[in-house]
Amino acid sequence: MTVTTEHATTPATEEPKAADLFAKFAPLIRERDTLLETGVRDPFAIVMDEVKSPTEAVIDGKDTILLGTYNYMGMTFDPDVIAAGKEALEKFGAGTTGSRVLNGTYQGHKACEEALEEFYGMDHAMVFSTGYQANLGIVSTLAGKGDYVILDADSHASIYDGCFLGNADIVRFRHNNPENLEKRLAKLPPEAGKLVVLEGVYSMLGDIAPLDIMVPIAKKYGAMVLVDEAHSMGFFGEHGRGVAEAQGVMDQVDFIIGTFSKSVGTVGGFCVSNHPQTDFLRLVCRPYTFTASLPPSVVATATTSIRKLMYAGNKRAHLWENSKRLHKGLRNLGFTLATEEPESAILAVLLPDQEKAVRMWQALLEQGLYVNMARPPATPAGVYLLRCSLCAEHTAEQVEQILDMFEAAGKATGSIS
Template identity: 75%
Template sequence: MTDLFSKFDALIAQREGLLATGVKDPFSLVMEEVKSPTVAVVNGKETILLGTYNYMGMTFDDDVIAAGKQALDEFGAGTTGSRVLNGTFQGHKECEDALKEFYGMDHAMVFSTGYQANLGIISTIAGKGDYIILDIDSHASIYDGCKMGDAEIVAFRHNDVEALEKRLKRLPADAGKLVVLEGVYSMLGDVAPLKEMIRVSKEAGAMILVDEAHSMGFIGENGRGVAEEQGVLDDVDFVIGTFSKSVGTVGGFCVSNHPKFEIMRLVCRPYVFTASLPPAVVACSAASIRKLMHNGNKRAHLWENSRNLHQGLRDLGFKLGTPDAQSAIIAVIMPDLEKGAMMWAALLENGLYVNLARPPATPAGMTLLRCSLCAEHSSEQVADILSRFERAGKAVGII
């Protein structure tokens, strides 16, 4: 009998080899207590959090928590149903209204996760006979949406406008075309040249979807993302986002101005056949989104943190994923997986948690430590983070 797990043997051996060195498993870390957006207790030790995507620090906001508690009392723990049956509560509509106001768009659809938003929207819009043109470094949820919809996938070199244009010109003029881009790419934290990419996509008659998961809340004058920052938000057909980053909860969404968009509620399978988000979650999300509209000072402080950490790490001699601070993500490139795991463990021992990222999640097969900054990190914490990186880097021999 064929062992269906045998395809994972190489990965199992790699993991066992890593753990045999004495390094704790980087992918099964448990936070015993979370004290704030920036501090938790891990392995019995108070630890600075630098790998949570809690960009705007909304997880402990008083108004957000109060909204969730009220919804829990008034609507109960869950919906026990899909959005199109019994799973749409007043809170879901209020959350979608908050999104429409936040983006200044006509339509908003809330999903149970961000992954599901990409899976549902992409697979429903582009099907057999259509073409999806995407950046080679696109998120797994984007690739899975393409596969589920059965459209033809055409990938182009990361952030390469010329490569995108060449791919588009080779496609049949009358075919359905969807260009899928991301504002900020989650591994290196680099920003896409959306303005030029959207221009060539429009010239080729394609529709455009931009995933702003890692830019919503803090990039752009109103926190609407890279498309807003580059002045092309009105040219985007669909914006996908998630609540598990700047909003500080869980869930996903799509906003659009397309006049036929509401039919998606009846034809999008991951939306139709999944139970909706619990009342407390949508209430927290709506409260958070409304506060993010007026968070210019927090956005400015987050940018200050990002620039200071990027410059400080570079000055210490670390190799970084971008030449300057482009987002709230700063990637520290490691020589290999073993050194990366050792560095991750040394940082954790020093009371600092970051993400260890490895292939196939990372581009070009690299191993990296991904740092996600928060608007609630104080300037003193950023200085402290740098000193912990210096100690760990010297102990492991990275710097």
């Protein structure tokens, strides 16, 4: 039989279906939805209705003690800091509307950098719009294609992102393990550019790095050293310069990265260094060059705060007292903490799984205490915790209240017997 095709129809060509860009998040979305269906609150969607002081806020109409901020030195409500911000706001306006390398450098930005140079005893300082950008910018600019960044496996996301932006080869070593650091360095080409990145205090577990051991190892292999002191500025060391100062290796560190959003009490980031070419980085550091500069009021508050932190010895001492008292009290109640002894202003209370962590977090909030709930990937794999961040403005009475709240919430959720 002969078949003609003149009346045959050609099957319509179907348009290819575009991939759902959210599909990769499906497992996390299901996990979150399942958890919220049990009736617990979303620990990542808290709104502060009012902030009364560095240690008190109103959440859902209820007075709440804050134990989950980075306000380590309590500078957010310092009268001198607030007054400096108001004066700059009225004199210079709300913002600069420009990059630091164009119209965005005011006298306040230079004053802030001069305060940082004095605080750290360094020759050069660069102020960034955020602490994240400081790491992103300096790491990506120093270490490019063909260079190596050797970093702690638990490094902050901004450090990892700096590696990706600069296209450097990433070499990880085991967390706070000097032997593993040396093993990794020994395998790298001697002539290659190398940047070892360390953190003074690691923000999730609150543990400190053995910089006095690791920095000399890095120098032995010809590497530059960058130390992120974001969570240690203000209360480590004789002058509050961080763990590098406390452990006596400041003179061997090439770059110190820090932030204004912790002990300084505002927002912004910085890099300080004695390297003679540091100022040249302003022209080649993309996150610095292509970002609007901080508003004048912000750098004014930062400058005032930094200068006051130079003479904050009593605050530092009280913060350490708070850390020791709370750490001991939580352990006595039966909670498991990430460190055997208090190592910083961060105390991490470990819980067995996400559901237990969220229920404990909610029970504390209902008691009138706010802490951070943290889970992977912000924490190491399989680690769920409540992160308590102490403040120099917490009173001894508040610490006792906090312990009472932990005891009640722990028993209510079965976290302690």
